[in-house]
Amino acid sequence: MQVIDWDLAVATGTRLVRPGPQVSREEARQAVADLRRLSREAEGHVREFTRIDTETAPQTATIVDRPGWIRANLDGFRVVLEPLIERMSARGSQAPAIVSAVGSRVTGVEVGAVLAFLASRVLGQYELFLPPDPTGQAPTGRLTLVAPNIVHAEQELNVNPRDFRLWVCLHEETHRVQFTGVPWLREYVRTQTTDFLLASDIDLPALLERLRSAAGTFTDVVRGGEGNLIDAIQTPEQKVILDRLTAVMTLVEGHGDHVMDAVGPSVVPSVADIRAKFHHRREGGSRVDRTIRRLLGLDLKMKQYAEGSAFVRTVVGQVGVDGFNKVWTSPETLPTQVEIAKPERWIARVIDTPAIPEANGTIG
Incomplete structure (x- = not known):
């Protein structure tokens, strides 16, 4: 049973996505060359500041346009959703073939439309989930930068491009x-994401009930409410797993923001101007844009940047970078959502107690 028509999702996303900013061929070539060079430069700064050692050889960032970002993310979606699709395929006899076919096309259009919206806003990402490499030689993850969006943002903000x-x-x-x-x-x-998906109750009555709830959420958000579709359609078991996922992603996003601002003043002369303008841009947008962001849970991601950065800043301020790096020792040393809001609790549990054995970590 095909749950999502992937080809239709790509076609829909690439058809709906907005074109990038108008630049000359030479400007586009220069932007791509700059991003490749600066990604390598940034890696050196990050490794030195974070004191996280990695045996992985430095890799040049992959530079894509908006349709390229859509294709890359659909590849990642297929990897993430594979366990759930396998389970649903095993139950394929429960649904008539025509229902499955129509459903997969509808879902393909929906996925493509969401990715088209995101593809004009994402500046870059580290892709965790890639299709397996038959040779076993490709890296397990990939850093992707969306050149048109970065150029558009720097033009819109009127900041120094370099x-x-x-x-x-x-x-x-x-x-x-x-x-x-x-x-x-x-x-x-990966495990938490898979567990989250497999914890969904995919029987028809439960699905219809959650869709009715989602419809109510949509109405609430349009009226200015704070709900989102992710909260509306998840099961109680998924809520527990999502709390863990939210905590770890808040940590990694906040750590990224902290490093970006801490390293910035020494290598990015206009960092204060950039940060102020970018923060204002994150909170801006039209009413329609803000509504879609809230529905997709993107406002929660913006909140993660602020909460995660505050956690990292507080911990580093009290116990230093080496003390903070104990967070990477094992899953048990990751902060909970409560500890992210109250860093002193994490310090008391992890720093002020006997060391927890490392889980194959390589922290320097």
């Missing part, structure tokens, strides 16, 4: 260092 590009690279390279320097972290996130 400084802005390096500033973005510092954040995204921090994620690459996190997931290559802490070997267990990628598998932990």
